[in-house]
Amino acid sequence: MLCVLNKPKMSTKEDYDCIVIGAGVQGSFTAYQLAKQNKKTLLLEQFILPHTRGSSHGQTRIIRKAYEQDFYTHMMEECYQLWAQLEREADVKLYRRTGLLVMGPEKAPDYQLIKNTLQRNLVPTVILKREDFSQHIPHVNLSDGDEALVDTTAGVLYADRALKTVQGQFQKLGGVIKDGQKVTDIKPGPVVTVSTSSGVYRAKSLVITAGAWANTVLSHVGLQLPLQVVRINVCYWKEKLPGSYDVKCRFPCFLQVECKEAKDHIYGLPSNEYPGLIKVCYHTGSETDPDERDKQTDRSDIELLQRYIARCFPGLVPEPAVVESCMYTVTPDRHFVLDCHPTYSNIVIGAGFSGHGFKFGPIVGKLLCELSQGEVPSYDLSPFRIRRFQAKSKAAL
Template sequence: MSTAEVYDYIVIGAGVQGSFTAYQLVKRKKKTLLLEQFTLPHTRGSSHGQTRMIRKAYDQNFYTHMMDEGYELWAQLEREAGVKLFRRTGLLVMGPENSRSYLDFKSTLEKNKIPMVVLTPDNFNQHIPNVILADGDGALVDTTAGVLYADRALKVAQGQFHKLGGVIKDQEKVTDIKPGLTVTVSTSAGVYQAKGLVITAGAWANELLAHVNLHLPLEVMRINVCYWKEKVPDSYHVNKRFPCFLLTEGEEAKDHIYGLPSNEYPGLMKICYHYGSETDPDQRDKKTDCADIDILRRYIARYLPGVIPEPAVVESCMYTLTPDRHFVVDRHPAYGNIVIGTGFSGHGFKFGPVIGKLLCELSLGEVPSYDLSPFQISRFQTMKSSL
């Protein structure tokens, strides 16, 4: 058997979180290997696609706090690479005005002094054309929000990592992980060793964690990513300053509908339901569930008069969900030199630079920049005992 290649750190999974973690490590002068099981770029995980939403509007303070720095880190990467990664559009948040979910969004923005505009039924259409505000719904705009160019951002993060001396190896599926003072990672093509390992494998996280005797309560969902045709071209276009939007229909995140202005496909708006059907990540295209598309058809027919209520393009993506829909950012309970970032629950892309920084800090044994108690693995044991 050939001698193992030795690195300071190995990161498994070259999605947005793994790519930014590897980038942060190499910026700290650490010899870093980024491993990916598929050929890059690929559409098999959760980080592909042309656009994602970026926002400070959240119903929890800790996410809003993290996004303050998130915006700064995205802007820093734009400057370093000389590439535009973000477009400001604002985010329209709508929902039953007395519902807990809508009020939590409003309260978090107010508490954190995030620039916002509260709209009324009287002035709504002056600000937001071609949308009908439902009776009893409140509406506000997080004016800091916008569109992230996701594929471009991922390519830039990997490019900067490589430019700083990082090593990326794709088409290498991890077959074994041996923990210890030195971690040994075996793949379909080689054997590597490092003093620290970061696992950011998305939907495949538990498959890898089984090698280190850990199982997390993660649910993998296939999400339909739907694009809908404008009746009049450019009615909802990013250039016309049409905002992203989030409809907080019920009390749970899974009831949310979200949309982005037409941009990536000419004349098509991206409008999706924030939920899907459970799937095996390796078999996700064998089974499709269209219940969410029926919900979206009804919503669009009623509230978006300028959109044809039939999807023109349907793609797919995966969410890796935790029971509370908060992230996992923590060290392995038994092996302090194995760090885990997973369970980003369909809202993690915008946090990529911050999560990368946090996973880097955990790997280096530093005090993390934020309170990570909402993201600790131990919370699942607490939840389990309270059920």
């Protein structure tokens, strides 16, 4: 008589409270916030970490309260506190205060909106008079008709370090990161099933923060958002006299709201990544496929920047010394998407950060965590709801 041993069946499925797809800054902070709430959390990433294929890589980003809209300035109040909290928890420096110089035509609507928002919200701000400008900001030519102010709370975030830090803190809290796992299928339901190239995972809730690949992932759950992916040329320009625009010499980050060379914003950060080079970029780019971004070779933004730098930054060589790339995932109104799926309330979406989302990572993570747990969000999310696009689509019919 044969004795048959009853071996337990091996399950290829792993169960979690929440799965987060996309380990950029927004997904990593969401996973970290969930782990702080003692939720068993899985963070999935399609590429091997760390990588430079998305929108969260690079050494620096600007952090600021200078915005046209009150709701961003209000969110940044708490965001600064959350960044400082992460610094304390990990004992790592993630932020350097430099101030943000904002320049723009006196009558330009965007410049006036920023100025009014800062003053209305009592953000420490210095208005620079034209006659005193060069004393405070050497090596910069203020354009005729331009005004200037400084958001003194602003500065530089150390982006790569921040991303590594929040992922490390997530893992210390028991969170699981699985990289090199591209999502191949999602089955909605009371328990969501996520299939990847390497496994099958289940969770009570799902958060999608897939950056430029958001619509690719959302196609598995029957949703497409009006997102445009653009490739940005990240340009570094050489100082003629080393130290002229260095952070140690207290040169600020800057934002040129409008100028004769450009309709969109131009922004810059003091020398940091590469000694003797400062980052100056145009805040828009050419549409691209995120999987084919290196084939995009448009240089019109670089030519625009060369003309601007030759005119306004006489201490820089008007030819980029280094050109890297990054991707923006842009919504029609350039505001974020922070919302639940219209059909499946346990699937939450963070997308369309439009090239200005990195600094909001801690607060976006908190909000997406709240949405995934069915809690009332800490802020009014009406500017970020999916229905704003649906309403416009119906109006156009």
